[in-house]
Amino acid sequence: MEKVTLKCKVAVSGNVRAELMWCNEPMSFWGTVDPQSGDIRDNRHPFYQQNMKGKVLAFPTPKGSSGTGLIILEQVRTDCAPAAIINVRSDPVVLTGPLIAKRFYGVSIPVVNLSEEDYAKLEGAKEVEFFEEGDEIAVYY
Amino acid sequence: MRLTDYEKAMLNGEHGEIRQQAIQALYDLATFYDVDRFVEIVGCHDDSTVYAGEAQVAFAEMLAEKGAKFAVPTTTNATACDINLWDRQKHDIEVMSATRRIEAAHVKMGAVPSWSCAPYHIGVAPSFGQQFASAESNVICYYNSIIGARTNRYAGPLELLCGIAGRVPYFGLHVPENRYAQGLVKLGEDIRPEYFTDESIFNLISYAYGSIVKDRVWAIDGMPTLGVTNEILKQFSATAASSGGIALFHMIGVTPEAQTLERAFGGKKPQEIVEIHLEDLANAERQITNPNVDELDAVVLGCPHASYNECVVVRDLFRGRRVNGNTRFWLITPRSVVDRLKDSGVYEELVCLGVEVYSDGCILEYRNKKLGTNTMMSNSGKFDTYCFSMRGLQPVFGSMKDCIESAIAGRVVKEAKPWRK
Known part of the structure; x- marks a missing residue:
């Protein structure tokens, strides 16, 4: 696999390498994700019918309801949460679940932000690796 | 970050495990947003109360079990059902049971059991200029806009951590400079003053306002300044927070940070002006x-x-x-x-x-x-x-x-x- 390193801004840190699910549409978890399975149920979303369990989920910006924090926490409980999240711009709503998972349950779901330019480079990548220290991710094609 | 001795002690665990975890999570948030300090809040409105899944209940129970207490007066939002009359409302026993567990956990943490999405109607609300942490979109919009208190849009269950730590990262709408209007919605001349005797026009204008402004801080000019009740402003807040993501609006001559156009814009000129007309109200009504x-x-x-x-x-x-x-x-x-x-x-x-x-x-x-x-x-x-x-x-x-x-x-x-x- 070809490996590329990208600079990122870390919101929640952690060590993980997993398969990438990338899209270029904003995303809400509330009303979109089944918190018992990790399936994406919104038929208007490019991830429709895919499952996010253990995957690196990349979407440019969060949208919609503030219920997203509770959905991600429920996914942690039912073991179908994504392995990590990549955004161009995260908001406190999308960070709530991963921050609480890390600080209260010792579960790491790293969240990082990339520049728009670097975000576009992720398209077609197979896997992404995150690191507890530093401000880089490794992308594998 | 510039931390007070009290905040350092919290981070070091001197005020218990839960306060430490709460302030750590808020510290992570502050670091990510490049915020250099916390600000103390006078209260919190807790919206982790409408049953949405076991994790929500389990998280509150875990906090309560480990002895978490709110550091500031914290009101509770609406639940999923009438706690006593749930069966008359045809809610099932699971919803009632989860709701009772939520009730017990939040009360154990010291919440004021208001169980309402309109805590401002029952005399428990912040005052002008006070720092606050609120979840629930209509309350956020009401406190910021109608009262002039200062809160960001906190999402459940992050607001619980703000209430437990008694402080929030000093960013967004907590900072006075970020509260000025950027753009202006103006009422067209075809929206006549006499139409405002029917209060439903406020909802339609609000819906149109939210659709145009989205999640930005703007102002609206041309609204009547007499006879605008708290209940009308409540509807305006709730609708604007639903059709857009409005956390703060300024109604010129009505809301406290917008007694004049100049004040609402901090002496600057609006970057953008949008005029709305009867046709926009008709469109808004068609949407709802x-x-x-x-x-x-x-x-x-x-x-x-x-x-x-x-x-x-x-x-x-x-x-x-x-x-x-x-x-x-x-x-x-x-x-x-x-x-x-x-x-x-x-x-x-x-x-x-x-x-x-x-x-x-x-x-x-x-x-x-x-x-x-x-x-x-x-x-x-x-x-x-x-x-x-x-x-x-x-x-x-x-x-x-x-x-x-x-x-x-x-x-x-x-x-x-x-x-x-």
């Missing part, structure tokens, strides 16, 4: 109303929860006439308002008119399938915005007067309006 309904199964008021004054207005508008035998009429109000209604005899009068009075619950959790109600009407832009995605049902929008006349007739009765041509 179902034009194909005639016979009505239910009329629901109380999104956000009704104030004591609104309950009295409901009684007065009936003028002794009763709810139609084929229609149900639900009125949701905070439980302390129910107590006042009972003390004053208004509760009894409402019951005699055929009105079902409930408290605690969120009307958007209405079990329309089990209740067999397929057609509904309300005076709430927020209820009508979310009802389809949450309940699979498109309600009819109307003024409170329209709602009551319709409930009496058992079918939709609406007054002619200039935007309904």
Whole structure:
């Protein structure tokens, strides 16, 4: 696999390498994700019918309801949460679940932000690796 | 970050494990947003109360079990059902049971058991300029805009951590400079001052405002400055926070940070001006109303929860006439308002008119399938915005007067309006 390193801004840190699910549409978890399975149920979303369990989920910006924090926490409980999240711009709503998972349950779901330019480079990548220290991710094609 | 000794001690675990974890999570948030300090809050409004899954209940129970206490007065938002009358509302036993666990955990942490999405109606609200942490979109918008208190849009269960730590990262709407309006919505001349005698116009303007402004801080000019009640402003806040992501709006001459246009914009010029007209109000109404309904199964008021004054207005508008035998009429109000209604005899009068009075619950959790109600009407832009995605049902929008006349007739009765041509 070809490996590329990208600079990122870390919101929640952690060590993980997993398969990438990338899209270029904003995303809400509330009303979109089944918190018992990790399936994406919104038929208007490019991830429709895919499952996010253990995957690196990349979407440019969060949208919609503030219920997203509770959905991600429920996914942690039912073991179908994504392995990590990549955004161009995260908001406190999308960070709530991963921050609480890390600080209260010792579960790491790293969240990082990339520049728009670097975000576009992720398209077609197979896997992404995150690191507890530093401000880089490794992308594998 | 520049930390106080108290904050350092919290981070070091000197105030217990839970306070440490709470401030660590807030510290992570502050670091990510490049915020260099925390700011103390005077209170918190806790919205992790409408049952949405086991993790929510388990998280609150874990906090309570480990001895977490709110450091500041913390009010509780609406729950999924009336805590006492859940079976009359056709909620199932799982929802009731989860709600009771939520109730117990939040009370154990020291919450003020208000169980309402309109805590400002029962005298527990921050004052002008005070720092606060609120979840629940209508409360956020009301506190920021109508009162001039300062909160960001906190999402459940992050606000619990703010309440437990008693502070938040100093960013966003906590900072005065970020509260000035950037753009301006102006009313066109075809929206005449006399149209404002019907309060439903505020909802339609608000819906249009939210659609245009989205999540930015803007102002609106041209609104009447007399006779604008807290209840009207409540509807404006709730609807704007639903059609857009409005956390703070300025109504020139009405809201406290917008007594003048200059003040609202901090002495600068609006970067963008958008004029709205009757046609925009007609479009807004088309978004939140179902034009194909005639016979009505239910009329629901109380999104956000009704104030004591609104309950009295409901009684007065009936003028002794009763709810139609084929229609149900639900009125949701905070439980302390129910107590006042009972003390004053208004509760009894409402019951005699055929009105079902409930408290605690969120009307958007209405079990329309089990209740067999397929057609509904309300005076709430927020209820009508979310009802389809949450309940699979498109309600009819109307003024409170329209709602009551319709409930009496058992079918939709609406007054002619200039935007309904």
